[in-house]
Amino acid sequence: MRTSIFYISSILLVTAFAACKTSKQVSTESTKKVVLTEPIKINIDVIKLDTSMHKAAEVESAIDSLYLTIRKTPCYGRCPIYTADIYNSGYVVYNGKRFVENVGLYTGRLSADALNSIRHLARTVNYFGFENEYDSPATDFPTTYTTMHFNGQRKTIKNRVGGPDELREFENHVQKVLDGVTWTKKGGAEE
Numbered sequence: 001m002r003t004s005i006f007y008i009s010s011i012l013l014v015t016a017f018a019a020c021k022t023s024k025q026v027s028t029e030s031t032k033k034v035v036l037t038e039p040i041k042i043n044i045d046v047i048k049l050d051t052s053m054h055k056a057a058e059v060e061s062a063i064d065s066l067y068l069t070i071r072k073t074p075c076y077g078r079c080p081i082y083t084a085d086i087y088n089s090g091y092v093v094y095n096g097k098r099f100v101e102n103v104g105l106y107t108g109r110l111s112a113d114a115l116n117s118i119r120h121l122a123r124t125v126n127y128f129g130f131e132n133e134y135d136s137p138a139t140d141f142p143t144t145y146t147t148m149h150f151n152g153q154r155k156t157i158k159n160r161v162g163g164p165d166e167l168r169e170f171e172n173h174v175q176k177v178l179d180g181v182t183w184t185k186k187g188g189a190e191e
Contacts, residue, residue, distance in 0.1 A: 077140075102185075118174060127155065130155075146159070146170070
């Protein structure tokens with residue numbers, strides 16, 4: 001009987017020491033520091049977001065939020081097809097589909113001046129004062145969708161045909177700013 005108690009006690013003691021050692025190893029490994037090269041994104045406020053763009057946007061900052069999305073749709077010709085999400089920090093996620101210089105998923109960063117120029121023009125043209133839709137039954141024209149988030153407001157505009165000159169000026173300015181971005185290719189974009 002004493003021998004059995006001795007063996008059981010020995011086994012329990014060895015198990016307890018082994019468990020403590022494993023626990024220490026786990027806790028040591030979990031305290032390793034991770035250095036991020038890009039901010040982490042937790043706030044994406046877009047209804048339909050390509051899964052590939054979502055993957056790139058996940059690396060955005062916890063305090064950053066989506067400011068502007070511009071999406072160009074196909075036409076019956078060679079119209080550029082892409083989506084670009086611009087965040088308040090200037091971080092940009094771009095997914096070029098067809099008839100653009102950069103096909104695939106890219107990220108980049110706008111300068112503070114470039115981002116401020118978009119904000120300034122949005123106020124100047126009164127973006128939130130535009131109608132929600134400028135459309136036509138003709139389906140062979142490309143459509144430009146813009147969605148802006150500002151001061152707790154969100155507005156999406158569909159501009160296929162007949163939008164005001166100020167709206168086209170705003171869309172062209174955003175395109176010009178995007179043309180000046182230095183892009184970094186990210187893999188896995190859906191085409």
